[in-house]
Every structure is written in structure tokens, then in C-alpha cells.
Amino acid sequence: MKLLGLNREEVKQVFKEGKVTITVYGLGKMGLPLAAVFADHGAKVIGVDINERVVEMINRGENHVKEEPGLDELVKRNVEAGRLRATTDGVEAAKQADVMVILVPTLTDERGNLKLDPVYDVAYKIAQGLEKGDIVITEATMPPGTTESLVPILEKSGLKLGEFGLAHAPERTMTGTAIRDITGQYPKIVGANDEKTLEAVIGIYETINRKGVIPMSSIKAAEAVKVFEGVYRDVNIALANELALWCEEHGLDALEVFQAANTQPYCHLHMPGAGVGGHCIPIYPWFVINLARKTNPRLIKTAREINDSMPHHVVELTIKGLNEVGKPLKGSNILVLGLTFRGGVREFTKSPTIPIIRELKEWGANVYAYDPLCTKEDAERFGAEWKEDFKDIDAIVITTDHKEFRNLDLEKIAKEARNKVIVDGRNVLEPTTAEKLGFVYLRVGRA
Ligand SMILES: NC(=O)c1ccc[n+]([C@@H]2O[C@H](COP(=O)([O-])OP(=O)(O)OC[C@H]3O[C@@H](n4cnc5c(N)ncnc54)[C@H](O)[C@@H]3O)[C@@H](O)[C@H]2O)c1
Structure with missing residues (x-):
């Protein structure tokens, strides 16, 4: 059932009644928990992934993301109940869906250049199955402005933005706590192209997230929230590392000093250490650096x-x-x-x-x-x-x-x-x- 035009309470009702079909593109560490949670709250979920092994496992009711507590059971239960299935056919899935969620990797190369091919690949597939009243949501962490850059691709469907909805609702979690976070650790951030889409998307996330939704004034503002969370971590870890190096030079123990300093409520010195890894914190600063035109983000570059x-x-x-x-x-x-x-x-x-x-x-x-x-x-x-x-x-x-x-x-x-x-x-x-x-x-x- 198409959700565009319904208010949030109507969305919650049809969601729970099993009348909504959601396609989640990218069934990795973030996508599979989200797909399983949507299904567990009543939606019919089609997961799409280019990895055939992942698709086969999920269709057997098996979870391939081993570090996620509770996910084995959630996948098994929802596959057995017929609410969750997986496919490699992204176009066919789009034709059947009312809501399409993009949760594929967004990375950079060694020089910090954006590598967004998976996002654009998915957008082209969605365009081939997009119908009036559908809503496309990006949940992958996006360089601000990227979600709206998908509009020309999505409009290849023959529809104009407004006939379909577009939103960004960043995944605010990490491996190991995804189910807990998706269902109620933090409020969901949502930005949409218009009020109608925002209202429907609020209904979707209020269905699965006990902490509710923070509506943003624009899609780009919602994108910036998640990116800035990562930049904050990177810059503050760099500060901790720099002060730790200074402590070494002066015969001090940085942790002793930091712990004492952090008893003051305005001081949050992070943990110094061997470096920053993963595909979030060392990547997101580049989203800001690469998109800076007039500003020179010197602090963020130095932190990196x-x-x-x-x-x-x-x-x-x-x-x-x-x-x-x-x-x-x-x-x-x-x-x-x-x-x-x-x-x-x-x-x-x-x-x-x-x-x-x-x-x-x-x-x-x-x-x-x-x-x-x-x-x-x-x-x-x-x-x-x-x-x-x-x-x-x-x-x-x-x-x-x-x-x-x-x-x-x-x-x-x-x-x-x-x-x-x-x-x-x-x-x-x-x-x-x-x-x-x-x-x-x-x-x-x-x-
Ligand atoms: N892992 C985290 O802790 C975390 C936390 C917050 C946000 N994120 C963001 O979530 C997004 C996804 O991250 P992840 O950790 O789930 O990645 P992941 O690598 O675990 O999974 C990505 C999945 O997408 C699939 N995929 C790749 N290209 C595809 C395509 N064109 N079509 C369909 N499927 C495709 C891959 O096969 C893989 O199964 C990224 O933007 C990431 O920055 C990740």
C-alpha cells in the first residue's frame, strides 16, 4: 500500500496490518538488522543484495552478520513467517515495493575521493520499478547533498519528485548494537523533500523506534547530522592523541590527566590510542573536506x-x-x-x-x-x-x-x-x- 498522503497514525496502522512492502537494498551489517526489524513490526520486506551467498543464506533463514546479538533469531522468525525474503533482482523488488531503503556502502578511496557507485547503482534499479506514491529513503551515510543528487536518476522512471517521496534517515548505530539502536536507543533523524513525505516517514520510524523521530528542515540537514557525528569523534580522538603525545614529552600519564579533567562537565577528552579505523569515523570527515568550496576545513584535515x-x-x-x-x-x-x-x-x-x-x-x-x-x-x-x-x-x-x-x-x-x-x-x-x-x-x- 502506498504511504504518500497518509498521516503518521494511518501509516503505523497499515504497517502493523502487514499492508506495506519495503525493499532494503544492501543486506550487510546495517541492512539486514533493519530489514529484520521492519519485518518483525509487520512489514513485508524484500532484501536486495548483489552477494548471492548472502541472499541464499537469508532465504534459508540464516543470518550472515555474526556479531549482532539477537539477529539469528530475528531473521529466522521473520523468514519462516514469510515476512522477510531476499533477492539479487533489485528491479523486480522495486516494482513490488511501496518504500525503498538504500543501505549500501558509502566509502572513499585512499585519497578521500567519494566512492558512491553502489548508491547510484541502486538508484538506477529503483527508477525502473518506481511507482506513484512510492517513497525512497537513503539510510546509508551520505555526503550532504547526495540524496537529492539521485532525483534525476529516479525521475528516469517518468515520475516527478513529489509524485514519489524522497527522504534521508541516517543509520545511527554500529555493528554489535544495531537492533538495540534501531528500535530505541537514539531518536531517528529524518529529512524529506516535502511535508507529505516527512509525515509518512515519521510514521514508518515511529513504528519501529521507541525513541521517536527528530524531523529536520531538509534532507541535506539530516545527512549532515550523521556525518557531523563522525567528524566530532574523529576530531576529538585527534585532540586526545595530540595531548597524549604532549604528555609523553612531559613525563605525564595522559589517562590520569584526562580522567581527572573529565570530572568537569564541559570536558570530554576521548581515549588516545593506536589510530582510528572502520568505515565510518575515518571516512566521514572526507565527506565534509571534499564538499568544502569556500571554507577550508583545516581542523578536520589536521585531525585526519x-x-x-x-x-x-x-x-x-x-x-x-x-x-x-x-x-x-x-x-x-x-x-x-x-x-x-x-x-x-x-x-x-x-x-x-x-x-x-x-x-x-x-x-x-x-x-x-x-x-x-x-x-x-x-x-x-x-x-x-x-x-x-x-x-x-x-x-x-x-x-x-x-x-x-x-x-x-x-x-x-x-x-x-x-x-x-x-x-x-x-x-x-x-x-x-x-x-x-x-x-x-x-x-x-x-x-
Ligand atoms: N557498520 C556500521 O557500524 C555502520 C554504522 C552506521 C552507518 N553505517 C553506514 O551504513 C551503510 C552500510 O554499511 P554496512 O556496515 O551495512 O556495510 P556492509 O559492507 O556490511 O554491507 C553492505 C552490503 O551491501 C551490499 N551491496 C553492495 N553494493 C550493492 C548494490 N549495488 N546493490 C545491492 N547491494 C549491494 C554488499 O554486498 C553488502 O552485503 C554505509 O553507508 C555505512 O557508512 C554503517
């Missing part, structure tokens, strides 16, 4: 530079730690703990571990790696040899805050390792415990 320099600093700390035990980095055995970009998630995009391994090897170190969420093949892919013990190791470099690393058996390591050096790039260990066992313990902001 600082955060990108942290893996190199971790290598410097490793050299320093080895110096203290009389070893050069060349020929030393280094065990890197953590391949993924953050704890508890099997994701490698822009993981700071990758440049750390590369640089350690350039210095002539023998680099080993271990990660509780990874395999031997993952380690080899990034140039390290898999190692599950500490025998003959000269230095341990912790690059990911997996919970397993907080409970490392330091007594066992002290016995097994050849030299006792720890570089804690994620502040997961208690310095005094390590130092009492004779380790040289270094971390960003406390060298």
Missing part, C-alpha cells in the same frame, strides 16, 4: 592527519621499548594482538593494525599476529604469521581492544617471552601490574 599518524607512533614506541631491553627492532620477534579495527567486531576496513604490521616489517622485524575473531589466513593476508603463544617473543603490541586482551595472563607471558616489552595501543592493561612483573610497559600518552 594526526589519527593517521598514530600507527607510526606505535611503531616508535615499540622501538623505544625494545631499546630499553637492549634489542634493535630489526630481527626482533613482535607479536601483534588484534587485527580488526575495534574490539568484538570482525571488520578490517582501515584497521590501524595493517600499517603497523607493514612498518614493523619494513624495519626488519619478524611479525606475528593473533586475534580471537580471526584466522591464520587473515593474519597472513596482512603480512603476519599466526601465533597463539608467546614463546620467543621480544615485544607484544596490542592494537585492538578485544575483551580477551584485558585478561592476558601476564605471569605466563613473563615466563614464555624472550623479552618483556608491552606496547599497549588500546589502554587495555593495568600498567602497574605489568611493571611489577618486570615488563617495560608503554602506551600512547605514557611512555
